[in-house]
Amino acid sequence: MICGASNQDLPSISDLCAIYASVGVSCIDLAADAAVVHAAREALDWVEEHKGFRPWLMISLSDGKDAHFRKAWFDPKRCPSDCSRPCQRICPAKAISSNSSEGVITNRCYGCGRCISSCPFGLINEQDRSIGLKDFAALLQELSPDAIEIHTAPGRLEEFQKAIAEIMSANVPLKRLGVSCGLQGYGITYKDLSKELWSRYRCLNQYGQKPLWQLDGRRMSGDLGKGSAIFAVGLWKAMRDLSPPGPLQLAGGTNNYTINYLPKGDAPAGVAFGGMARKLVQPWLLEAQARRISLRDWPEGWQAALEAANTLVRPWLARQFHEASAIRN
Ligand code: SF4
Numbered sequence: 501m502i503c504g505a506s507n508q509d510l511p512s513i514s515d516l517c518a519i520y521a522s523v524g525v526s527c528i529d530l531a532a533d534a535a536v537v538h539a540a541r542e543a544l545d546w547v548e549e550h551k552g553f554r555p556w557l558m559i560s561l562s563d564g565k566d567a568h569f570r571k572a573w574f575d576p577k578r579c580p581s582d583c584s585r586p587c588q589r590i591c592p593a594k595a596i597s598s599n600s601s602e603g604v605i606t607n608r609c610y611g612c613g614r615c616i617s618s619c620p621f622g623l624i625n626e627q628d629r630s631i632g633l634k635d636f637a638a639l640l641q642e643l644s645p646d647a648i649e650i651h652t653a654p655g656r657l658e659e660f661q662k663a664i665a666e667i668m669s670a671n672v673p674l675k676r677l678g679v680s681c682g683l684q685g686y687g688i689t690y691k692d693l694s695k696e697l698w699s700r701y702r703c704l705n706q707y708g709q710k711p712l713w714q715l716d717g718r719r720m721s722g723d724l725g726k727g728s729a730i731f732a733v734g735l736w737k738a739m740r741d742l743s744p745p746g747p748l749q750l751a752g753g754t755n756n757y758t759i760n761y762l763p764k765g766d767a768p769a770g771v772a773f774g775g776m777a778r779k780l781v782q783p784w785l786l787e788a789q790a791r792r793i794s795l796r797d798w799p800e801g802w803q804a805a806l807e808a809a810n811t812l813v814r815p816w817l818a819r820q821f822h823e824a825s826a827i828r829n
Pocket residue numbers: 571572590591592593594595596604608609610611612613614615616
């Protein structure tokens with residue numbers, strides 16, 4: 501089970517990681533950024549000391565432009581003074597200020613893109629924050645993660661091969677290399693996606709890597725409800741006989757509803773939560789920030805956040821995961 505903490509507001513990264521590590525996720529997935537990783541490690545050290553276990557630390561990279569690595573931006577001076585600010589209302593991360601002289605609070609934006617289509621004047625742009633391939637090796641040596649997730653997309657095999665060559669040149673021991681790919685927005689079939697995954701498998705095979713496959717249903721839409729959950733589960737069901745060897749994990753639209761749509765007695769190898777995991781505990785993270793303390797130093801808030809996180813995680817931990825040992829080993 502992976503809990504995403506990419507592109508999150510830096511002061512809350514540490515508490516976010518501490519919450520989800522404490523309720524038992526196997527892996528925390530983070531932006532490949534030294535400050536973010538440092539904050540997460542502090543939390544994982546704390547959890548190991550207090551709970552006696554430590555999830556893996558996974559960092560996310562991309563072999564090209566990817567929505568997971570973008571931020572929204574607009575110039576508030578260009579906004580009409582009578583705009584009702586639909587961008588602010590639609591933002592699930594409270595990343596657009598209510599102050600009309602301010603725009604996107606960059607540290608809070610995780611790039612879901614909903615504000616972009618909400619602006620009636622087309623004033624919001626996306627900024628690509630992905631890391632260039634040539635910087636992969638040095639970054640990996642600096643961050644020394646337990647695992648990597650590489651985001652790829654249909655039609656990007658060549659870029660993927662270059663990215664993997666760079667990752668391998670870093671010579672950093674990895675417990676797992678995850679490959680995240682979906683078909684949303686590419687107009688392709690399940691069979692086409694299968695071909696894409698098999699080509700990645702052959703590439704990784706050359707390096708002796710055993711991939712974990714992450715099926716990206718509807719990107720960053722977990723907080724949108726049942727429809728996203730149904731789509732993600734549908735993709736997993738369709739791909740389980742079409743994917744190359746390796747654990748198959750649900751992502752992209754996963755939320756509290758997801759587990760209800762799985763066949764009885766059956767489950768994927770894992771599940772990744774991003775936006776939903778953040779959204780559930782966001783009120784306490786923001787309150788702790790407003791108090792200028794760590795959430796762990798506010799017992800009532802910490803307990804409430806743990807209970808909220810548990811509503812998402814506990815049902816999955818109670819479920820028998822297929823190939824769970826493969827992810828742990
Ligand atoms: S709606 Fe999404 S993309 Fe826009 S500011 Fe909020 S988090 Fe960022």
